[in-house]
Amino acid sequence: MVAPPRKSATIILVRDRREEGFEVFLLKRSMESNFMAGNYVYPGGRVDKGDYDPEISLLCSDGMDIPLDQERLVLRIAGIRELYEEAGIILAVDRSGNDLSLDNKAVRMRFKGYRHALLEGQISLLGIAEKEGLLLNTKALYRFAHWITPEGRPVRFDTHFYYAHLPPGQVAMADQRETTDGLWISPEQALYNNLKGEMVLSPPTLKTLEDMARYNSAEELISSCADKDIPVVVPVLVQTEEYGFVVFPWDPEYGDAAKGNITYPLDHGALTMPGEMTTRVIFKDGRSIPYCRKGPLHK
Numbered sequence: 457m458v459a460p461p462r463k464s465a466t467i468i469l470v471r472d473r474r475e476e477g478f479e480v481f482l483l484k485r486s487m488e489s490n491f492m493a494g495n496y497v498y499p500g501g502r503v504d505k506g507d508y509d510p511e512i513s514l515l516c517s518d519g520m521d522i523p524l525d526q527e528r529l530v531l532r533i534a535g536i537r538e539l540y541e542e543a544g545i546i547l548a549v550d551r552s553g554n555d556l557s558l559d560n561k562a563v564r565m566r567f568k569g570y571r572h573a574l575l576e577g578q579i580s581l582l583g584i585a586e587k588e589g590l591l592l593n594t595k596a597l598y599r600f601a602h603w604i605t606p607e608g609r610p611v612r613f614d615t616h617f618y619y620a621h622l623p624p625g626q627v628a629m630a631d632q633r634e635t636t637d638g639l640w641i642s643p644e645q646a647l648y649n650n651l652k653g654e655m656v657l658s659p660p661t662l663k664t665l666e667d668m669a670r671y672n673s674a675e676e677l678i679s680s681c682a683d684k685d686i687p688v689v690v691p692v693l694v695q696t697e698e699y700g701f702v703v704f705p706w707d708p709e710y711g712d713a714a715k716g717n718i719t720y721p722l723d724h725g726a727l728t729m730p731g732e733m734t735t736r737v738i739f740k741d742g743r744s745i746p747y748c749r750k751g752p753l754h755k
Contacts, residue, residue: 458607461614463527465535466500468600468664469545470674471622471640478674479642480665481628483542483635484655495658495744496646499542501634502613503534506580515585517549517595531616532594537574537581539620542635543628544571547597547620548590556590557625575631596620598681601667603660606693606702617664619678643669647730650744657744659691659702659737666734666746694718699740707735707749725749 469481482496506512507530516529540546546567548556558564573579585592597618605612622628630638641649643665650657657665671677691702692713701724703713712718728734728746738745 459610459612461604461612462502463531463534464500464502464613464615465531465538466498466615466617467535467539467543467597468498468617468619468668469539469543469622469628470619470677472674473642477642477672478677479640480646480668481543481622481638481640482646482661483630484637486634486636494742495656495661496650497658497661498617499539499545499635500535500615500617501538501542503530504537506582507534507537509580509582512582512585512592515582515591517553517591517593528599529594532597532618533581533592535597535616535618536592536594540571540581541575542631543638544568544631545623545626545628546584547593547623548585548588549593551589551591555593555623555625556588557623558627559625571631575633596623598678599684599686600681601660601664602686602688604688604690606691608693608695615660617660619681621674621678644730647746651727651730651746653743656742659704659744660689662737662744662746663689663704663734666728666730666732669730696722699738701736701738703736704734706733709749723749 470478472478483499485495485497512533513529536547546556558567570579570584597620599616600619601617604614628638630636646657646665649655650662668677671680689705691704692710693700693702694713703710724736724738724747726748728748732748734746735749736747738747
């Protein structure tokens with residue numbers, strides 16, 4: 457039986473570097489996790505019941521413009537909540553539209569307590585916003601990608617990816633529950649580290665990092681999201697006796713893989729170097745190894 461995908465939201469948190477370029481924040485999933493254990497991913501998770509609370513739409517920066525029954529607002533609310541739970545970053549503004557800053561020690565400690573209470577189920581995101589007189593800054597999210605976990609996985613997600621700038625005066629850090637480590641890294645360096653086996657990237661993380669590496673700054677990256685048509689990416693999972701691999705829709709053998717027609721011996725093409733286009737990812741020896749399988753005319 458194919459597991460139904462669960463609605464979820466992921467936030468790609470970005471910041472400009474002091475020199476050139478920009479960095480993204482990645483979290484290492486706990487080795488105890490039943491989904492992508494040990495992989496480096498962006499903060500995110502599934503939509504919860506509380507994200508549908510009708511009252512929360514009144515406490516969103518664009519809540520009056522997007523009816524709550526529209527999926528895109530609920531997903532943004534879920535993304536903001538997950539970012540706060542997993543990375544300690546809260547995207548919020550006061551009633552004058554000023555970004556929430558945690559520079560003040562007393563305020564920082566108060567929101568650290570809120571984060572703990574939220575993780576323990578002792579308070580809701582709505583409750584925090586009401587107590588502090590805040591609006592969730594849903595306007596700060598820019599939709600970038602949409603992936604659905606391939607069939608064959610026991611846990612599947614229908615995930616929308618959003619970009620957001622790191623708010624001033626806030627520091628990202630792992631929750632030490634679902635995630636055990638967090639780091640800022642350039643897309644190019646993360647791709648190199650994965651290629652060398654120094655970190656493991658999930659396929660959606662790897663491919664979105666590859667897409668981001670084309671941009672020179674966080675501003676340029678986020679500007680690219682305006683009026684962008686977002687296709688749904690549904691990889692195909694193939695399991696061989698030795699290892700498994702996923703095939704992306706732009707791979708020339710995607711259609712055959714989707715039908716279960718796999719030609720042996722397998723030809724995955726060439727290892728993908730940063731700056732190139734990955735078409736499939738092999739899972740072998742605890743690694744995610746990117747390959748480019750070119751069509752017959754491009755071999």
